[in-house]
Amino acid sequence: MSTKLRIMVPVKRVVDAAIRPRVNKAQTGIETQGVKYSINPFCDIAVEEALRLREGNKDLVESIHAVSVGGKKSQEVLRTALAKGVDTSTLVDVGEKEVETLSVAKVLAKLVEQQKSNFVLLGKQAIDSDANHTGQMLAGLLGWPQATNAAKIEISGDEVTVTREIDGGEEVVKAKLPMIVTTDLRLNEPRYASLPNIMKAKKKPLDTVTADSLGVDITPRVEILKVAEPPARGAGVTVETTDDFIAKIKEKGAL
Amino acid sequence: LSTLTLIEHGNGAALPGSLSALAAAKQLGGPVTALIAGSEGSQVAQQIAKVDGVEKVLVAGNEVYNHSMPETTSALLVDVVKAGNFTHVVAPSSAFGRAVVPRAAALLDVQPVTDVIKIEGEDTFVRPIFAGNALSTVKSTDAIKVLTVRGTAFDAATEGSGSAAVEDAVDPKPAPQSEWVSEQIVKSERPDLGTADRVVSGGRGLKSKEQFEAVMYPFADAVGAAVGASRAAVDSGFADNSLQVGQTGKVVAPELYVAVGISGAIQHLAGMKDSKVIAAINKDADAPIFHVADVGLVADLFEAVPELTNKLK
Incomplete structure (x- = not known):
C-alpha cells in the first residue's frame, strides 16, 4: 500500500548564519538592529528535501505546506519557501518574542491535525537558540516515530528509511508513516529561488493565524535572566619557527 | 530535590x-x-x-x-x-x-x-x-x-x-515504533575525538584527502592526539563527517587543540574555543583562527607540520 505524502515543513526566521551575533547592552539578548535575517539553514535543507521527494518520485507527494511560528516578518521565510516550490503556507503570528520549543511543538501538532499532514520534515535545530528540540517534541506529542539528524531519506510505500548522523558515524533506522524527520547538514544542497518564482510566490497562499485561535498557551516556562558574551581568551603569541611553536606549547603545559 | x-x-x-x-x-x-x-x-x-x-x-x-x-x-x-x-x-x-x-x-x-x-x-x-x-x-x-x-x-x-x-525500573513495555537497521561507526586506532586530551584538526588548507591523511595522521600519532576536521574539510571530502569539529559537528575541549590550515570560521570556533590551549598553523597571518590561538605559527603547513611531526616523534 502506498500513502500519498502530505508534507509539512516548519521554517524559522533567524539571524543570517554569516553574521557574528553581538550581545546587546542590556544583556537581554543579541543586538537585532540592522541585522540581516534569513531562513534557518537547516529549515532550508528541509524545504529542499520536500521538493526533491516530489521531483524524484512520481505521484508520491500530494502537497507541501510550510509553517512559520514568529512575528509578521516571518512571512519573508514563508515566501522564500513558496518561491522554491512549496504549495501553501501558514504564519502563526506570535509577535516578536521568541517562543519556546514546547509551545512551537504544540502549535505544529494542531496544524498537522488541521492540514492532515502525515510527514513532517524540519531542521534539526535553529542556529539562534541552538535547541534541537522541536522535531522530537512534536513526535512525542503526536505519538509518531522520529528520525533526527537525517543524512539520507528513502521512502518506499509507507515505509521511511533514514540514515542518521550519530556520534562517531551513521545509523540506519526505518519506520512507517506518519513520521517526523529532522534534517542534518549533509542531506542536500538547497537551491536558490529564481526571480520569476519569487514573483509567482507572492500570489501563493499564506494564511495567518494566532496561537490563541489554535488553543495553544505559549506562556514561557523558562525565564532568560541574562545573556552575556563568553569569556574572552587572553592574547596569544605568534612564533616564527616550529621549535618556538613546540617550546611555547610546552611552556603552557599542554605537551 | x-x-x-x-x-x-x-x-x-x-x-x-x-x-x-x-x-x-x-x-x-x-x-x-x-x-x-x-x-x-x-x-x-x-x-x-x-x-x-x-x-x-x-x-x-x-x-x-x-x-x-x-x-x-x-x-x-x-x-x-x-x-x-x-x-x-x-x-x-x-x-x-x-x-x-x-x-x-x-x-x-x-x-x-x-x-x-x-x-x-x-x-x-x-x-x-x-x-x-x-x-x-x-x-x-x-x-x-x-x-x-x-x-x-x-x-x-x-x-x-x-x-x-x-x-x-518500572517498565511501561512500549511497543517499538521504529526499527534499527544498521550502523556504521568509523573505527580509529587513535583516541576518541570527543574525549581525547589532545586534538589536531585539519582544514581546507590540506588541499586533498590524500594530503590530509599524509600530513595529519602522522602528526596526530606524534602528538598522541585524536584527528578532527573543519566543516570545510569535511564538505570538500578530505575527512569523514564523524571527525567534524564545530557548531554542526562535535564540541571538544581538550588540553591541547592544534588547528592546521583552518581559517577559523564562527561555526568552527563554536566547537573548539573552550580548549585549554589552542595552537594554530596557517600561512595567512590574518586568519581569524589567530584571534583565539594561544600560540600561532604563520607558515606553510606542508613544511611546518612534517617538521613538527619529526621533532615530536
Whole structure:
C-alpha cells in the first residue's frame, strides 16, 4: 500500500548564519538592529528535501505546506519557501518574542491535525537558540516515530528509511508513516529561488493565524535572566619557527 | 530535590558523557539515581553502582530499549520520572540525549534546558546560544527540570568505592515504533575525538584527502592526539563527517587543540574555543583562527607540520 505524502515543513526566521551575533547592552539578548535575517539553514535543507521527494518520485507527494511560528516578518521565510516550490503556507503570528520549543511543538501538532499532514520534515535545530528540540517534541506529542539528524531519506510505500548522523558515524533506522524527520547538514544542497518564482510566490497562499485561535498557551516556562558574551581568551603569541611553536606549547603545559 | 540521570552506554560500559552527566547531577545537590535501559543494563549497572555519589541504579533490561530507540526510551524515561517523583532529569548532550530527552520532556509537558555548561542553582542553568557566541543564563519554572549537559563542561564522576542499590525500573513495555537497521561507526586506532586530551584538526588548507591523511595522521600519532576536521574539510571530502569539529559537528575541549590550515570560521570556533590551549598553523597571518590561538605559527603547513611531526616523534 502506498500513502500519498502530505508534507509539512516548519521554517524559522533567524539571524543570517554569516553574521557574528553581538550581545546587546542590556544583556537581554543579541543586538537585532540592522541585522540581516534569513531562513534557518537547516529549515532550508528541509524545504529542499520536500521538493526533491516530489521531483524524484512520481505521484508520491500530494502537497507541501510550510509553517512559520514568529512575528509578521516571518512571512519573508514563508515566501522564500513558496518561491522554491512549496504549495501553501501558514504564519502563526506570535509577535516578536521568541517562543519556546514546547509551545512551537504544540502549535505544529494542531496544524498537522488541521492540514492532515502525515510527514513532517524540519531542521534539526535553529542556529539562534541552538535547541534541537522541536522535531522530537512534536513526535512525542503526536505519538509518531522520529528520525533526527537525517543524512539520507528513502521512502518506499509507507515505509521511511533514514540514515542518521550519530556520534562517531551513521545509523540506519526505518519506520512507517506518519513520521517526523529532522534534517542534518549533509542531506542536500538547497537551491536558490529564481526571480520569476519569487514573483509567482507572492500570489501563493499564506494564511495567518494566532496561537490563541489554535488553543495553544505559549506562556514561557523558562525565564532568560541574562545573556552575556563568553569569556574572552587572553592574547596569544605568534612564533616564527616550529621549535618556538613546540617550546611555547610546552611552556603552557599542554605537551 | 531528587535527580534521575539517564545513562548512555555501549559494549557493556557507560560512555564518558554519562559520567559527566552524573557529575552534573551530583552538583544539583539531591540524591542521584541512574537509569540504564537495554539488555546489557545489568552489566552496566555493576559499573555505575560504584560511581561516587550514585545512590540507586534502576535497570530496565527489556530488549525493546536496545539501540536506544527514542520512542521506547522516552516512554520509559517518562514513566520512571513519574513513578520516582524525580524533580530533575539529567542526560548527556549526545546524539542519544538529543534524540530522547526533548521527546520525553514534551510528554511530561516540560520545556527542557539542553546543552547546559554550568549549573548555578537547582533551577538556574547556563547554556550557549548562537553557536557559543553568547551564553544564556536561564531559570526554569517547570515543576520538573529536564536537562542535557555538555560532557566537556563537567569533569566525569569517578568510579570509586560506591555501592548503590541496583533495582528493576518500572517498565511501561512500549511497543517499538521504529526499527534499527544498521550502523556504521568509523573505527580509529587513535583516541576518541570527543574525549581525547589532545586534538589536531585539519582544514581546507590540506588541499586533498590524500594530503590530509599524509600530513595529519602522522602528526596526530606524534602528538598522541585524536584527528578532527573543519566543516570545510569535511564538505570538500578530505575527512569523514564523524571527525567534524564545530557548531554542526562535535564540541571538544581538550588540553591541547592544534588547528592546521583552518581559517577559523564562527561555526568552527563554536566547537573548539573552550580548549585549554589552542595552537594554530596557517600561512595567512590574518586568519581569524589567530584571534583565539594561544600560540600561532604563520607558515606553510606542508613544511611546518612534517617538521613538527619529526621533532615530536
